[in-house]
Amino acid sequence: MNRLRGKAALLSIISMGLGQIYNRQFIKGILFLLIEAFGIYYFINNLGRALWGMTSLGDTPRLLVKGKWIDGDHSIFIMIQSLITLLFLLIFIVVYVMNVRDAYHTAIKRENGQVPNSFAKSVKYVMDYKFAQAFLTLPALGILFFTIMPILFMIMLAFTNYSAPNHIPPAKLVDWVGFQTFKDLVSLKTWSHTFFGVLTWTIIWAVLSTATTYLGGLLVALLINQQGIKFKGMWRTILVIPYAIPQLISLLVMRNMFNGQFGPINQYLGYFGLGGLPWLTDPFWAKVTVILVNMWVGIPVSMILIMGVLTTIPKDMYEAAEVDGASAYQKFRIVTLPMILFSTAPTLIMQFAGNINNFNMIFLLTNGNPVVGDYQYAGATDLLVTWLYKLTLDQNKYNMASAVGIIIFLIIAIFSIYNYRRTKSFKEEDMIQ
């Protein structure tokens, strides 16, 4: 009897679908056969080239033949084509394994004397018991091609010498160089100076911007929530406006308002007899400006969040505190503050991580400027992300940018994984049944 499952699995290994047909599941078998045919056709055409491309990244440079340039291999196109082919190969292998397992398990059922499912029954089975996996296929494919593939590509770039001016296709080839880029980043004086300078400011910025918006939001929420304040809804709606205006617009407007020559802010300072400040052009004041503007944008978010938490604090906690004779300040310190901190701690950490990557704020407001002389293509307010942008799109130093990108990713990933693992929604997600 064991021979049934062996045979079905073997047939499916030889070619997808044969095992299913052997099990008398004809429609399923034919579907698998079609996938196999398509796969073989695709891989015969592409797989060899992909393997060659992945290892060599192309080996014919652009040549001058009889006064004409003949295009050689374009390393980067070869790299991405190879990567796509390999991803398809991965999907194909997964389907292949599924096909073998399916044939094997159906054969076991047959050995036990059950009739194999008809096609309609198989579909019903999937909808009833494998619903989640079937549901997830579509988003998973999207994520595979538009997120995972680009990330793999980027990680690979960090290990090549793809960089202006000497290694930009199609004129020149690109080669694998191992960890050279990372070594350059920390050991070459010009690069390491910029890198550590920008990294320091990124961390200062993330701490200051998170702290100011959080404390500001807390203050505003408590102000509005005080006993005796009228029109609470109105105040909230007005103060939430900065959050509602798209950042693209509000930041570009802010850039104009802080304009040192013509902007209204310096104009008003002038009315009070104060000299204008170099808001966007002086390294120190530019940093102050981005923090201030970030408060304007960020306080409403914290405010909404904290007001939401305030409504969830049970009234009897305050009553109990009152019975014990607590003053207003004591009630705040013993009841309100711990409750708020407890429920907003995960959001706080995520905001911190988000601020490390706060591209919009810097790019739209100052574009990283003012320029610092001894930095490699970076300015005084540049964060790692905006520096990355400049390295990529303005300077074409792709390998260096990828290395920086990987480092940013590591920093942020550590924060968010730590954060996520300790939240309740991860540990006790089955609490609500």
Add this chain to the structure above:
Amino acid sequence: MSGRQGRKAVRLTVSYIILIIMAIGSIYPALWVILGSFRPGKSLYSKTLLPEAFTLDHYRELFTSSSILFGQWYMNTLKIAVCSMIIGVFLTLLTSYAVSRFRFKWRKTALSTVLILGMFPGFMSMIAIYLLLKEWHLLDTHLALIIVYAAGAPLGGTFIAKGFLDTIPRTLDEAAKIDGASNWTIFSRIILPLSRPMLTYMALTQFVGPWVDYIFARLVLRTKENWTLAVGLFDMVSTNQNTNFTTFAAGAVLIAVPITILFIFLQRLLVDGLTSGASKG
């Protein structure tokens, strides 16, 4: 007793003063740009906040000028926003429903993966996506933007949506299952109607994306007729910021006003959306 009331009055007065100052600070930039868009002339500088004369010329220029195809960009953006919203919300719902309601192998791994992938700096993937689109001959098409925005939606939204779906009691599903409902019926008849606040929140964030994305859209859309509003507006600023401020202001108002109104109108739902992910923290 009167001393206590006096203290309370002082406290309230101080609070009102702070609130009023903050309210002015919140509204002022918006007011400044709206009034700026009605000001004659082109300059950024103005002696007073209220312009001496009002004009609609800048708005007219947006729609009649040969270099600013505002109407066309508006339609492009609307099309991309609506399509990517529908597909993106659908994909996010699928993902979050599956991870919230079903227990299967690799589930926690999948969740952590989605979380980590969301952390990657976007620009680096932009170059690869650009090359991928080139490979599939999708450059300079709106379809490319729709696909990319929609495919990115589950990464950003799954966690918040999952947090919300987790709060819908599972006994509801089980009761329906006993009555013979299939998974699909449960999803469409029970989960969907109950998650309306969540849906609104996701739809809104997804809808707003294309209106404000200037980086990726600029990379993909090469011809001016295909641009979205954000690309056009950003181009206006980066090319002639100081010389044509008032036209920029008019454009900014036309983009910001509908979105801002939408946000304030749906404020309640937004608060629910923001906090539903957090409150379980």
